[in-house]
Structures are given as C-alpha cells and as structure tokens.
Amino acid sequence: MIRVEGLSVRLGQAQVVDGLDFAVSAGESLALWGQNGAGKTTVIRALLGLVPFSGQVVLAGHQMPGEGRAARAHVGYVPQQLAYYEDMSALGLLRYLAALRAAPHGEPQALLAQVGLADHSAKAVGALSGGMKQRLALAAALLGDPPILLLDEPTASLDAGARSELTALIAGLRAAGKTLLVTTHRLAEVSALADRVLVMEGGRVRASCGAQELEAVLGLPARLHLRASGDMNQAVALLRAEGFTAQVNGRGLQVEAVPGRRAAPVVLLLAAGFAVDDIQIEEGP
Template sequence: MIHATNITKRFGRVRAVSNVSFEIEPGEALALWGSNGAGKTTLIRCLLGVIRFRGRASLGGTDVRRRGRNARALAGYVPQELAFHDDARLGSAMVFFASLRCVSRARAAETLDTVGLTGHERKRVRDLSGGMKQRLALAIALLSDPPLIILDEPTSNLDAAGRGEVVEMLQRLRRAGKTLLFASHRPDEVISLADRVLILEGGKIQRDTTPLDLWPTEKPVQVVRLYLTMASEEHAAQVLREAGHAVHLNGQGLCVAVPRDRKAEPIHALAMQQIEVRDIEVLDDVPAPGEKL
C-alpha cells in the first residue's frame, strides 16, 4: 500500500528525514515512534506529497510526486488537530470536503453518522470539543472510503475519554481492513493498534520492530511515564534497561512498561542511582495478550 524509498527532506541545513525506506502491506497498521523532532510529521507530509522531497514514495502504486492528487485520493489524513476555518459549520465543512472528494451529500451524512456526529451539523467548528474535532477530521478522512488512513498523533490533544473514542474507531477501521499509518507518543495506542513500529530518531530509521518487542505484554502490564530532567533521561533509560524494564524515550518523558502490581519498581531503581523522578503518569492499561486485535 505504501512504498517509500530513500525519502530525504532537508529544511535548510537540517535533514529532517534522511534516506527513509519502508513498505506497508494492505491491511497492515504501522506506527511511527520517536522523539519530538524525530521526523515523523515531516515523513507523513512527504508521503502525502504536501512538501517536496528527494526519493520515491507511492500510495497504492501511485507516485506521490508525479500524481499527487490521485495518490491523495487513496488516503484519508487526520492531523494532530483539525485545522479548518473556525467559523465554518460542521455540515458545510463536510459538504465542502465531500465536493473535493467527489462524494455525495448522502455519503457525507452517512460518514458523520459513523463517527457519531449526526445532529451537530449546525455547530461551528470553533464550538466543537477536541474529541469532536478529531472525530470530524476522521469523518473527512473517511468520506471517500479510502483504503489508507494516515494519522499524525491523532490523540495527543485529547483527554482520556476522547482518546478512547478515537482509538476505538481506529480499531473498527482496522477490523474493516483499512491500512493505517500513524504517529503516536502513547505506547498503549501503539500496542492496541499497530502490527509494526518504525522507530525514528534524527530523521533516520533506528528500528523496524513490533509493539510486543518494545513492550512485552506476556503479563498484564501498565505503561508508566516518568518525567525527569532532560539531562538525566538517557542515563535513566540505561539504568532501567539494565534492571530489565522495557523503556522508551520519546521526548515526552520516559515510558516504562511494568507489571500492574509493581509500578513503583522503576522509581526505586532510579532512586538507587540518585536519579530524581519529577512526576509520574500512569497511562491507560495495555491490553493483555488476546485482547489485542
């Protein structure tokens, strides 16, 4: 479904994406994981043909650079936060995007119903909650029922309830056979949605792996995010890995997968090495094996 070969994007002297190559099969779900500035968003923009880049990329066999319009017709895009005119009404926004994708108003209404936004057509975009905006973005992405959905940190601005709604919808899409490419900072999302994880750092692929490899879930575990000073994060990650924990640095704290009844273990391990933990956040439960799609 996606073929990317040696994608490189420079902004001045900075290489935001450097020689990235990967493939995604139809029906597969791939997560992009990496620190802020790792190149996830830039890579997504290259794949959509929104910015110019070196290398080759195709969506469903259609070259993004040469036939960008046709390639984008195969993909629905959900940004981090829906960027659309605040004054526009939800209904008219849907009609506008439906006209761009050559689908009927009836299909637009049907898609709104799918994401649970029927009855909100008269509301202005600025009056929608974060969750509703994301559902609207998802509805727009699904208008023409494309086989590929590309999402750029779709839940990063949502509360737990909003996140749950969006993840549930994405799980439904996976079951329907859609191909997903998404960037995320949340291990729980990656584990519950992705087949593969592409770890990006400094614009380069570090690893092409699986969620189970990153966060083993043989036993019921929870992901704990530890906030330290930036200077001590690398050292702390090393300490925790030596203590047998699955750790990942993603620019927003240190994510550690721990058994549900031993959440304090990583804090203790760090305290032994005089590393102070500033704050702790317990992320949503990681699905136990068998709960996963």
C-alpha cells in the same frame, strides 16, 4: 499499498528526514514511533506531497509527487494540528471536502453519525470541542472511503476519555481492513492500533519491531509506585531476592520496572500475601 524508498526531507538548513525506507501492505497498520522532532509528521507531510522531498514514494500504485492528485484520492489524512475552516458548519465542511473528493452525496451525514457527531452537524467547526474536532477530522479522512489512512498523532490533544473513544474508532477501521500509517509517541496507542512499529530518531529509523515488542526494544525506564499493606521491609526483601530494584517509599514501595514485565512485582507480592491497593506507573528516565 505504501512504498517509501530513500525518503529524505530537508527544510531550510535542517535534514528532517534522512533516507527512510519502509513499506505497508494492504490492510496492515504501521506506527511511526518517536519523540517530538523525530521527523514523524514530516514523513506524513512528504507522503501527501505537502513538503518537497527526494526519494521514492508510491501510494496505492501512484508515484508521488507527479501523480499526487490520483494518489491522494486513495488517502485519508488526520493532521496533528487540526486546521479547518472554523466558520463553516461541521456538515458544510464535510460537504465541501466530499465534493472535492467526489464522494457520494449522503456520505457526510452518514460519517458524522458514525463518529457520533450527528447532533452537532449544524455547529460551526470553531465551536466544537477538541475531541469533537478530532472526530470530525476522522470523518473527513474517511470521505470517499479511501483504503489508506495517514493519522498524525490522532489523539495528541485529547483527554483520556476522548482518547480512548477515538482509539476505539480507529481500531474499528483497522479491523475493517484499512491500511494505516499512524504517528505517535504513546505506547498504549501503538499496541492498540499497529501491527508493526518503526522507531524514529533524528529523521532515521533506529529500530523496527512488532507492536507488542516495542516496550522491550525501547527499554524505557519506568518506576512502579505501589501502595500495599503489610511489612514493607519484608516486601522489599522479597522483591530484591527476585532481582528487582525496590525500596520503601512513604506508605508504599517504589520498584524499577522491567520492560515487558511490569506486572511481575505485583504478582509476586500478591502471591506472598501482601495486599496491593494502588499502582502508579511513572515513565521516563
């Protein structure tokens, strides 16, 4: 459904994407994972023909940028930074975009209801909250029922509640058979939304793996902060004996987490009779 060969994008003096190859089959979901500046957003923009690129991009059988008009009819896009006509109403905006996509007349209202915005259809886009705007963006991306969705950091600007709502909505679309290309730097989003992951760094693919293997592939350092009851020195000794790096930290423990086995220290402590009351995970070096 999406085929990319030797995709390179140069913006000014910077080589933002450098010889990228990947393919996404129909109904599959691929995540582009990487830190800010890795080139994920530029890949999406190149796929849409918004930035000049070299290499081959084929969307739903249409070569970009030459067949851009036909290709984009098969693609829905949720941008990272939402930029809509703020003075239009939510329904007015969807009607305008629906007309451009030649979508059925009643689709805007139906999609507003699907994303939970039916009661806000008359509100100006500028008056909607961040979470509502993001859901509106998803509704806009679904106009014309495109088989491919390009989602650029779809939950980046949302609070935890709105994030989990939107993730559930997108997971539903994935289950319904849409082909997804999602950019993200959130591990939780990758496992919820993607089948496969390309890890990007400096505009190139550093690794490719299944969504569930990402944490292990990245080997990201993380620390567990456990608040437990009992003799903490004994708990530290127990953990060290099992190969964990652990130390007493105030009223609790700090344990270096092993990617893919973060729950293991907790299981070990519980089995040894310690009461673990609270857990915090601190990611990053």
